[in-house]
Amino acid sequence: MDLGTPVTRQPLDTAFIERLQSRFGKDLHFGEAMLRQHGSNEAHFDVVLPDAVVFARSTEDVVDLVNLCVAAHISIVPFGAGTSIEGNAVPIRGGVSVNLSEMDAILAVHAEDFDCTVQAGCRREKLNEHLRDTGLFFPIDPGANATIGGMASTRASGTNAVRYGTMREAVLSLKVVTPEGKVITTARRARKSAAGYDLTRLYVGSEGTLGIITEVTLRLHPIPETISAAVCGFETLEGAVTTVVQSIQSGVPLARVEILDDMQIRAVNAWSKLSLPEVTTLFFEFHGSPGGVAEQIELVGMLAAENGGGSFDWSNLPEERARLWKARHEAYYAAVALRPGAVGWTTDVCVPISRLPECIIETKRDLAGASMPATILGHVGDGNFHVIFAMDPDSVDEMREVKALNARLVARALEMDGTCTGEHGIGIGKQDWLVQELGESVDVMRTLKRALDPQDLFNPGKIFSL
């Protein structure tokens, strides 16, 4: 992976270390294990250690750390749960990793306004447990139990996005520490506003390159009166995808619709102790009033039957739904576990829904000759899907092969007016593709980055190199 001009890393100088020590005391770490945790990633990228790790406990901590780093010209890389998969939090130029996981307070819930404010390090499962008694929930669900700040930074989405949108729609406002050490709030709590540039949306998806998010105000949704989940196996991949496309085009407000191909089902059966038929399968979730959900299920069931779907195995028991979605959430680990000792490489494209059948079928065909296990799964209601390769970490040939398969997949998506990343972000892994996708728009992004972070200290080398 080309990370731009190699940067010679200098060890942190003593005076800087002393300043950190005196300000952060026991929240400052240099231990090998701690550095390794912050330099690793859940994907195939090399480990690059930070020079130090600081646990922030407040926005004021972040301000002071930013001021110290900027004065000393030291890079600063925010770290949440470490679940991103394009190397988004790997400190590739060293410097200080700032761990926000201790900033996990839920600061306010305004149930009557359907919003809440949390610290950036709060994880989504904790938030939803906290909200349970209010009748509300936070729908964005990328699978991993990520931090809300991390999810905002990568513009995460996941299984519920087809109905509830992504972090782009979910974030009402952010508190951000800027490279100048200022604390800004990007918006008020009103549901809509036309007050100046949309800074909220600028920071959502900026991967820590423009400042550090310390608080997030989120839109919440009422827990639906009725929730039903269903599983349906298909004779063909094409039949499954066509069912989804026709459901969306018929205006069915699907809450979730996930595809898992035959190999992914085999992986899930083994990992999660299920016994699903090993064919391409759709996992559905329907939200609404009892009558509305019944209408949705009837229509989708009919479309599935027309497209070679088997019986609609459905349930509205919470524990069965939970078992199903737990299996879906663990699909990544299940796929990697198909091959002992493997590491995962996940792709992430998204295309206009009309092009999805073609894109996914061509991809499946391309994977047929792969020398390692490769599964397809995805949030097909959005036109978004992934391939997970279970790769031998020591094989240069396999790395080359996966790179080529990924390149063909992204090229296919771009040809169809799609994007090189539906939800994982650019990080380290998608930088060349970003330029192919958006051309001179990337120059505008660089101009914004230079204007807001002129020393290039905030998660440098991510999204693009300056």
Next chain:
Amino acid sequence: MDLGTPVTRQPLDTAFIERLQSRFGKDLHFGEAMLRQHGSNEAHFDVVLPDAVVFARSTEDVVDLVNLCVAAHISIVPFGAGTSIEGNAVPIRGGVSVNLSEMDAILAVHAEDFDCTVQAGCRREKLNEHLRDTGLFFPIDPGANATIGGMASTRASGTNAVRYGTMREAVLSLKVVTPEGKVITTARRARKSAAGYDLTRLYVGSEGTLGIITEVTLRLHPIPETISAAVCGFETLEGAVTTVVQSIQSGVPLARVEILDDMQIRAVNAWSKLSLPEVTTLFFEFHGSPGGVAEQIELVGMLAAENGGGSFDWSNLPEERARLWKARHEAYYAAVALRPGAVGWTTDVCVPISRLPECIIETKRDLAGASMPATILGHVGDGNFHVIFAMDPDSVDEMREVKALNARLVARALEMDGTCTGEHGIGIGKQDWLVQELGESVDVMRTLKRALDPQDLFNPGKIFSL
């Protein structure tokens, strides 16, 4: 209104005029009527004439005009339908107004993907007429028959936003001519993407200050199976607002809910030849399946009855609905017409929904002593409402009085964690309030503006002065 440091306007020099003439020929205008049309506004702001008007017919025209203006250090101000109401398109520092209304082609409709691409000058009513046979519609409806480019520029919303969102959610991608004369496309056509900074959202709401939008790709929605409209009068303003808040909090997916106070109803009756009872009134629209709409109407009807609402006068006949919404759309003109010879001043605040009853009731109380007609109306499902003052254009005292009433209203909204503009934008009129609302965030906006438009030539002096 303080427009920052006064700028001495120089007449355009002859060489520049010759270059314009040779490039734009009969699309270049200097006539008094044409200049006046582009220097006027639908509100109370002074007329400021541009030095020239150019009608653009293509993105290439805009590129060439941008390059000519930037080289000569001449301001350039985009103009669509001229329906904005914070003076957003008034060329307060002169220069060239670029009229995009001839760029009104519908370039593509991808019905199966629920999206379309239009030139910036296409008006929303034309688009919806064009879409009719596809079973889709473009829901964003600010009342005026604005251009799509203008709506994107001010982050417009209007009556359907409570259900379908604002231009923030509706715009999938933009074609923009940057101050460097580059043509960029901000996103692909996929429904979601995590590819770099969200330039689409940065330009939406930037009021022409960062570049000129020439094409817009929009998300569309299926025309609902059933549409029902209803009108309901209330004993008290509080009862009407509480009905809306309780409906929203009960999760009713209202498609439209508009409040018109007693004086606004009087205005509408006179202007649109209706005979509604002259009390605070809610206009509703419900979208969904026949069963879903029936459920919604039943629940909202019950809440209305509990809050002093009269009978629910409803209809799903297209012509009756059209008559109702035509009356709502003309409410602004109706309010100004309450007083012959008056000009309008419209306010535009938005607060968290839980604070709406308090905000609107205090406002009504404050208006009781006003010396001119002042009506309340708004998109209350979003917490967004307006006051329309019918002001004597020649009375300095009235201007002062309205300013003070507006100031108290905005201060009230900000105290409630609301915004100084729900949908009209900052333009000329809300600049001081923007700073009160977002503090040092405005400095970040200025930094972005300086980076992208270093000569401050693109709609200069709007949103903020540099």
